[in-house]
């Protein structure tokens with residue numbers, strides 16, 4: 193039996209593997225499902241078993257899981273392909289007979305009414321249909337979605353969006369990774385769905401004010417229409433379909449769909465979630 197983390201060469205998956213090691217799980221009991229052996233070399237160097245597989249190639253997944261494994265499926269990053277990809281992973285996990293399949297979905301689960309949520313909802317249904325014991329880690333927004341994009345904010349002196357006064361209960365990737373570690377190493381999480389979000393919800397205007405405070409620059413919040421936002425994002429080089437997804441996210445924020453929080457994340461990790469101000473400070477360094 194191993195604790196298995198897919199997407200372990202990505203930001204979140206890597207933090208989960210590090211968290212498992214920090215929690216005292218022996219490296220030999222951790223397996224990383226990755227598509228690049230080279231990218232995963234640092235994990236192998238720490239004694240973590242590598243299982244090479246691609247969500248898009250079902251034949252590569254046949255040896256990714258073993259009976260009794262506890263698996264974290266980190267949702268893929270190729271929007272539009274993820275239902276088929278995740279379906280292949282679920283099939284492989286069911287065939288292997290894993291003991292638990294945890295999945296990083298989206299805050300709100302079936303109630304998340306915006307385009308980016310569709311593939312997560314479909315994946316949860318595939319997992320339910322598989323009959324496998326599951327845990328749904330319905331992750332809210334990462335602080336890093338904002339703080340890793342500070343350069344244009346500082347360059348233009350503005351946080352631009354169409355979210356109005358909608359609030360975002362974000363947390364750091366490290367917080368969500370800690371929740372996954374708690375589920376993989378703990379007991380009693382079978383067939384449960386956790387709505388995971390930060391302890392404090394903030395608006396884009398509050399975000400702009402905090403960036404201004406910490407950077408010492410003039411940073412304002414500039415509310416635009418969805419159409420204007422789409423134009424700005426495409427003008428900045430984003431492909432139109434992806435820009436539309438981001439505009440849809442802001443619309444969802446405006447409707448309060450990403451403000452939800454019942455403290456499940458801080459309860460699961462046994463500490464308060466990381467304040468947004470800390471993530472801004474780290475990014476400004």
Ligand SMILES: NC(=O)c1ccc[n+]([C@@H]2O[C@H](COP(=O)([O-])OP(=O)(O)OC[C@H]3O[C@@H](n4cnc5c(N)ncnc54)[C@H](OP(=O)(O)O)[C@@H]3O)[C@@H](O)[C@H]2O)c1
Nearest residue numbers: 199200201202203204205246247248267268269332333334
């Ligand atoms: N809650 C949020 O705010 C938020 C924000 C962004 C994304 N997400 C979701 O959360 C996931 C994890 O976030 P992250 O920051 O860790 O993203 P990330 O750094 O892009 O990591 C994604 C991981 O998925 C792996 N992957 C993608 N396609 C794959 C495929 N076809 N086969 C095998 N592995 C594949 C990647 O492998 P490689 O290392 O080989 O590229 C990478 O390890 C994302 O993939 C996305 O679904 C959530």
